[in-house]
Amino acid sequence: MIVNASQKTDPSHPDSSDRPDGHRVTRYVGSGALRLGAFALVWWALTGGAVDSWLVGLPTVLIATLISLALVPPFSWSLTGFVYFLPFFVWQSLRGGTDVAWRAFHPQIPINPGIVKYPLLLPPGLPRVFLINTVSLLPGTLSAELEPDELIVHALDTEQNVLAELKVVEQVVARLFAISLKNGERNRNVQTN
Amino acid sequence: MTLINGLSAVLLIAGSVFFLAGTLGLLRFPDIYTRLHALTKADNLGLGLIVMGLAAQSQSWATVGKLLLIWVLVMFAAASVSQLIAGRALQRGIRPWKR
Amino acid sequence: MHILYLALALFLLLNLIAGMYRVLRGPTVADRMLAAQLFGTTSVAILLLLAQAANQPALLDVALVFALLAAVTAVAFVRRAWPGAEANHDPH
Known part of the structure; x- marks a missing residue:
């Protein structure tokens, strides 16, 4: 990474x-x-x-x-978060791969790309790095740049609700790192190591 | 045994189809950003399926572990490299293609 | 199964060659950079298939090294050969 x-x-x-x-x-x-x-x-x-x-x-x-x-000093993470993350990631990669493959095979190339700015709730550090890498491997989104509190994402189809999908991904990553994101504010909730 | 062979053949062929999709996207998509989408996603899924297909055939757990390790490494590399290229392209002012 | 491994490895090799068109053609420097990504995944897949077809587990280690090197070369290339913000447009 x-x-x-x-x-x-x-x-x-x-x-x-x-x-x-x-x-x-x-x-x-x-x-x-x-x-x-x-x-x-x-x-x-x-x-x-x-x-x-x-x-x-x-x-x-x-x-x-x-x-x-x-x-990389010890960080908080949760086992249930991890167990939740794995199938989510596998399923989303399958979706992402078939989605982009379908668009590549289609005679008209049905894409509508654009840049999307996503306001980050996750704290800086490992959780963010992890989110950026996850976003790049998921359907229709590619992390391009990280600004202080915004992630610049290139989306393959801006007609889909990219922001809502990114929110879900961020929640799953937050859960993995045992962080709870409550509407707009960060709240660290330390569990096991 | 033939069941495993069949399953692994299906996985391997499906994986190759995703590699073909990645190549098609690389050739047909209009700009660097969309081509990155095609390469990172389709090829990673393709490699994942091929890894699964070969793991089903393998004789030892250590080989399965090594196959998975290779896949995870390639995935991390792909995610970091695509972000690096996209970020630098944006910095250099390469405009994303718009419909 | 043996024939399938070899056929798929050959098929992926053809993919790699087709992808080379984009790498050679550009049009931007960034498109050439995609070579790293392309080789990183496709050549690893080819090596894995060959390892199984030829029953040469050592090829798995070669694939592992390829996977590692692909990442390192790409990072080095982006950092060294394609410097950042000072120019406002890409000089093709």
Whole structure:
């Protein structure tokens, strides 16, 4: 996810600064354990489960975890949000792919493209980067630029209600990151790590 | 076994159809932005279907994992690259095509 | 199944060649940039099919490297070869 180096997670999240140090340590340990597992899984897939490869794999996975913790500090996310996001994403990608394929095959090329500006509710940092990438892979929309509180989107068909669709996507991403968006204002609602 | 073969053949062929759609869009769509739509969406779905078709055939879970890893990587690359190209094109003042 | 893998790989190769028309033709620099996107996905798909057809799992690793390189080259290309805002129109 290469979007902009300056858009990394904001280290001054309210939930990491106004809580005692002990809480922060548990966050790092919990998130570190999770990422260690994830990287180990990747190593296992890459090496096809060869047992002796772990001689190199173990230190690699450890270093990868430490580097990832340094680059992207622990963030809040919710498991139900994740379980909700996956089928949503798969279904929308299928829709997006068939939609654009239909337009490409059609003799008249039925498109009506244009630029749409979407006012963002999500807080800056990882959730926004994630939203931008998701939007680019979903039906009829392509993120083009990020302005301070607006996402510039190129839409393939401006006759459809692009803003309403983007709102739904933003809600799903917000749920994934355990953030609740209440009409127009941001409200962080920290759950599990 | 033949059932799996049939399923995987259907997935592979469907995936290739999406690649064809991506190529058609690339050739027929009027400007850089719409062509990006065609390439990123159709080709990613095409690759996804081909990955599924091959995963159904594969002998080990590690291979399935590697196939999925490749797909996820390509998706992240496609999303970031398309955004980078579209953003830079806008910056350079390339006007989006209008009907 | 074997023939299907090879036929589809060939079909995707033809797609890649057809797409090259756009890359060579332009008309804008941005259109040429699409080559990265095109090769990134299509060549990976071809390699995956060939890996299965030839029963050469090592080709999966080649596909993995292609996927990684496609992203890196595109980013480098956009950043280096196609600098931003100073010009107001694209010099084709």
